[in-house]
Amino acid sequence: MTTRILPAVGDPDAARSVTTLLSQLPDAEPAPPVADSTQLVDTLARLAAASLDELPEVVLVHERIGPVPALELVREVALRFPAVGVVLITADASPVLFSAAMDSGARGLVTLPLGYEELASRVQTAAQWSAGVRRHLGSGPDQAAGPGGxxxxxxxxxxxxxxxxxxxxxxxxxxxxxxxxxxxxxxxxxxxxxxxxxxxxxxxxxxxxxxxxxxxxxxxxxxxxxxxxxxxxxxxxxxxxxxxxxxxxxxxxxxxxxxxxxxxxxxxxxxxxxxxxxxxxxxxxxxxxxxxxxxxxxxxxxxxxxxxxxxxxxxxxxxxxxxxxxxxxxxxxxxxxxxxxxxxxxxxxxxxxxxxxxxxxxxxxxxxxxxxxxxxxxxxxxxxxxxxxxxxxxxxxxxxxxxxxxxxxxxxxxxxxxxx
Known part of the structure; x- marks a missing residue:
């Protein structure tokens, strides 16, 4: 199954690094990076308005994204688009940040500098979680599949x-x-x-x-x-x-x-x-x-x-x-x-x-x-x-x-x- 990935990375150098690694993942279909939180949410809302199936399975959020802080952006995406698996990219691998990211709704955390094995593993886990949620959302007409009100x-x-x-x-x-x-x-x-x-x-x-x-x-x-x-x-x-x-x-x-x-x-x-x-x-x-x-x-x-x-x-x-x-x-x-x-x-x-x-x-x-x-x-x-x-x-x-x-x-x- 092809995994669609949307990176949200504001820094141009980091964006190039993420794009390069994503292009090497098997069965991955990375989209061009979005540069800020507003562009990310607007893009997801537009896709969700068309169909649940149009949403990417995985969204990568870089820690230096703006203007909304990364953890708040993770929380908003997780609340508004529950069928999307969010992975946070950060240089802080502390247990405190990991716990905060999970509480915000992230499905994984990738540490900087980026490594192929870790990125592939986190993306795969988030994609599998997304596929399970979509099967659940598709099982009944009353489930909320869109971006909300x-x-x-x-x-x-x-x-x-x-x-x-x-x-x-x-x-x-x-x-x-x-x-x-x-x-x-x-x-x-x-x-x-x-x-x-x-x-x-x-x-x-x-x-x-x-x-x-x-x-x-x-x-x-x-x-x-x-x-x-x-x-x-x-x-x-x-x-x-x-x-x-x-x-x-x-x-x-x-x-x-x-x-x-x-x-x-x-x-x-x-x-x-x-x-x-x-x-x-x-x-x-x-x-x-x-x-x-x-x-x-x-x-x-x-x-x-x-x-x-x-x-x-x-x-x-x-x-x-x-x-x-x-x-x-x-x-x-x-x-x-x-x-x-x-x-x-x-x-x-x-x-x-x-x-x-x-x-x-x-x-x-x-x-x-x-x-x-x-x-x-x-x-x-x-x-x-x-x-x-x-x-x-x-x-x-x-x-x-x-x-x-x-x-x-x-x-x-x-x-x-x-x-x-």
Whole structure:
């Protein structure tokens, strides 16, 4: 049987050495090396979306890969692509690192400098393990064989541009189309998702930060199931606890959620920290919200440039949403696209705050009327981003989905008030 191998090696000299040895292995089909963690995960996601059979049997992760640290990358690949055997290449052969690599999900460890016999043995072992997992995954239709759910991050160019409203309604639109949806408040110091949805819940994302292996039961205990059907993972009530959520913890939490939901929407707020940066980097779609004014657009440009400098996200991989747009605004979406270098969403959200004021003040954002132009725009955006099922996205998605959401909200209100 041919073993397909995908090396993830950032250093050019190390990449040549790995490629040379892999070409000598019998029945091996090595792919060209990928240079960083983002490229590796994107490549695997694209292959998995086509078919489980398209994935390589073995992935080699070099210790100096970046920007995500090697062990965290091993953990992410193992969680998202369980049918792939991951082997870590490292100069550290200590028992401590070996144990850490196994805990992260690696199927083997190869020490530097590379030797043919050791590499061949580890690759063969990982390939055999991968073949066994694939036989198991193919035995039943309910087994998860793909890359997991879609992760969308929603970030604000600055405070007050409507980030949370956008995140909540993207999640509601996806849920109304029949998808299982998790909404995460990763604005760790000042998140408002709970206030917008009238929720009081003592568990938060900070409670998962110190857990190294998030089981389904642990995740269930931390998640609040809202009356709309959304699974909410809230920010801590005590803002200082946000510091407990490291970039590693954020990755693990979101990976666990995407393994159990078709869509994961993450409200990242307007402040960039290690946790938010990690989630934005791993997201399938990164949405940046701005308003059509000079201060906000300049802030959006600064944010995009900062993401690029920190290797979090490239400008061309970012989608900008223009909120509170008006035909008389001097700054129109094409200018925002030119200034930021991002792709501007085809949908702009109109400047009709009066439609929102009553439900925002009541903490019932999910009961926004279907006739609201703000809701229709945001739910149409959900269709543009591929968050709703195809059947619902056809035709006029904003009005179709908004109507279904309002019907549910009105029914819930009648039940609470005893009306008919």
């Amino acid at each position: 879609t992760v969308v991050t929603v970030s604000g160019a600055k405070g007050g541009v409507g980030t949370t409203v956008a995140a909540v309604h993207l999640a509601l639109a996806a849920r109304a189309s029949g998808r299982s949806v998790a909404l995460v408040d990763m604005d760790l110091q000042s998140g408002d998702v709970a206030s917008y949805l009238d929720v009081q819940f003592r568990r938060s994302v900070a409670d998962l930060a110190a857990i190294t292996d998030i089981s389904p039961r642990v995740l269930q205990d931390a998640v609040y199931v809202h009356e709309t059907g959304l699974s909410l993972l809230l920010s801590p009530a005590e803002g200082e606890r946000g510091e407990e959520v490291t970039d590693r913890a954020a990755r693990q939490v979101v990976s666990a959620l995407r393994g159990r939901h078709e869509v994961v929407v993450v409200d990242c707020g307007s402040r960039l920290d290690g946790a938010n940066a990690a989630v934005i980097e791993m997201a399938d779609t990164a949405l940046l919200v701005t308003t059509p004014d000079v201060v906000a657009v300049r802030a959006a440009k600064r944010t995009v440039r900062m993401w690029e400098r920190l290797q979090v996200r490239k400008a061309e991989e970012t989608i900008t949403l223009v909120n509170r747009q008006h035909r008389s605004s001097e700054i129109q979406p094409p200018l925002v696209q030119k200034i930021t270098g991002t792709r501007v969403a085809g949908v702009s959200v109109p400047a009709h705050f009066k439609e929102l004021q009553a439900v925002v003040d009541a903490g019932r954002l999910h009961e926004l009327d279907a006739k609201s132009t703000v809701k229709q725009a945001l739910w149409s955006l959900a269709g543009e981003l591929g968050l709703v099922r195809a059947a619902q996205a056809a035709g006029r998605p904003g009005k179709q989905l908004a109507r279904s959401g309002t019907d549910r909200g009105s029914l819930g209100l009648r039940r609470r008030t005893g009306g008919r």
